Amino acid sequence: MSDPRAAARAIDALRRGWPVAIDGVALLAVETADRERLAAFDPDAKAPLLLSAGRAWTLKLANQRDAAVPDNPVLVDRSPWLDFDTATALADPQFDLATPLKGPFRAIALDWPDVAGAALRLARIAGVLPAFFARPAQGEPAIALADIDAHEDADRLRIVTRARLPVAGAEDSEIVAFRTDEMPGEHVALIIGQPDGNAPLVRLHSECLTGDMLGSLKCDCGPQLHAAVHAIEASGWGILLYLRQEGRGIGLINKLRAYALQDQGFDTVDANVRLGFAVDARNFKVAARMLTLLGQPAIRLLTNNPDKVAALEAAGISVTERVPHKLPPNPHNARYLDTKRDRTGHQL
Numbered sequence: 335m336s337d338p339r340a341a342a343r344a345i346d347a348l349r350r351g352w353p354v355a356i357d358g359v360a361l362l363a364v365e366t367a368d369r370e371r372l373a374a375f376d377p378d379a380k381a382p383l384l385l386s387a388g389r390a391w392t393l394k395l396a397n398q399r400d401a402a403v404p405d406n407p408v409l410v411d412r413s414p415w416l417d418f419d420t421a422t423a424l425a426d427p428q429f430d431l432a433t434p435l436k437g438p439f440r441a442i443a444l445d446w447p448d449v450a451g452a453a454l455r456l457a458r459i460a461g462v463l464p465a466f467f468a469r470p471a472q473g474e475p476a477i478a479l480a481d482i483d484a485h486e487d488a489d490r491l492r493i494v495t496r497a498r499l500p501v502a503g504a505e506d507s508e509i510v511a512f513r514t515d516e517m518p519g520e521h522v523a524l525i526i527g528q529p530d531g532n533a534p535l536v537r538l539h540s541e542c543l544t545g546d547m548l549g550s551l552k553c554d555c556g557p558q559l560h561a562a563v564h565a566i567e568a569s570g571w572g573i574l575l576y577l578r579q580e581g582r583g584i585g586l587i588n589k590l591r592a593y594a595l596q597d598q599g600f601d602t603v604d605a606n607v608r609l610g611f612a613v614d615a616r617n618f619k620v621a622a623r624m625l626t627l628l629g630q631p632a633i634r635l636l637t638n639n640p641d642k643v644a645a646l647e648a649a650g651i652s653v654t655e656r657v658p659h660k661l662p663p664n665p666h667n668a669r670y671l672d673t674k675r676d677r678t679g680h681q682l
């Protein structure tokens with residue numbers, strides 16, 4: 335039996351700088367550790383460092399091993415000069431340009447690739463940098479791989495409450511709130527208008543605190559959010575899903591780290607890779623589950639992103655039409671939109 339609460343406890347531990355054990359491997363997150371915690375975790379200074387494929391590639395470590403499988407995590411041998419500060423420099427890309435790294439570093443065989451992948455996933459869910467010291471477990475709070483799967487299982491989402499919610503531009507609207515017992519973010523659906531027998535016009539909007547709330551001009555999220563409400567209202571009826579998948583699923587802090595890298599000149603794709611994350615870490619099964627709970631197996635989708643169509647179709651939702659959702663660029667987001675068109679397949 336998998337236990338999603340075990341994953342919730344592990345995520346909490348990572349954020350507090352406490353070690354966790356996944357299937358017999360003890361892991362200490364570099365970001366939330368410090369010298370004392372590292373010394374307590376690994377008194378002999380032998381524990382190697384686990385890095386994501388993207389981070390290892392950025393540091394030119396990935397090609398030393400597994401060149402054929404560039405998505406694989408990499409284990410870095412614990413040389414005497416790989417102390418806590420150096421590990422931080424390996425984990426955190428913000429200083430890559432300013433501080434040429436010490437070395438040399440050596441990638442060593444990773445006998446537990448599934449555990450490594452699970453650890454990096456946990457880091458993403460916890461919103462910390464994907465880098466860990468690793469050694470055999472010695473009684474740390476344990477989780478199994480299946481616990482992490484259970485934690486992210488979209489089928490655990492359920493409707494908790496619903497209420498009328500008139501919004502600007504769509505007064506005949508109802509909000510429906512969804513959650514699982516363990517996951518912190520509550521997703522919501524705004525049902526705009528009344529079902530009229532036609533497939534609803536649906537928008538999947540991923541949370542963007544900077545764009546949705548602060549009026550950031552770096553992206554197109556704020557204008558897209560408001561334009562979606564108007565487009566759905568004008569279409570007769572439909573559903574806006576507001577998904578708590580900030581920063582394409584890497585969380586606010588890591589998105590802002592990606593922004594800091596963009597300040598150094600990297601684009602939105604390379605910034606995610608340098609941090610050690612997937613370019614898009616969102617799980618659109620969440621959206622499919624919400625539509626299923628709302629009784630909508632066939633929809634028209636408002637998006638420029640063919641991946642969203644494919645992900646919904648793969649999760650059993652029939653997308654009968656893709657409706658473009660383009661907003662005019664501004665001087666601050668023009669490069670971002672160009673990158674989406676040129677590198678992530680957006681139809682812009």
Ligand SMILES: Nc1nc2c(ncn2[C@@H]2O[C@H](COP(=O)(O)OP(=O)(O)OP(=O)(O)O)[C@@H](O)[C@H]2O)c(=O)[nH]1
Nearest residue numbers: 540541542553579580581582589592602637638639
């Ligand atoms: N990691 C990261 N996330 C970003 C960045 N800019 C915007 N986001 C997030 O991207 C999400 C919005 O996704 P977009 O890629 O803009 O658009 P999309 O939803 O994939 O596609 P459309 O449906 O066509 O709009 C939100 O969660 C934003 O917080 C960035 O530079 N880095």
Ligand SMILES: [Zn+2]
Nearest residue numbers: 542545553555
């Ligand atoms: Zn945004």
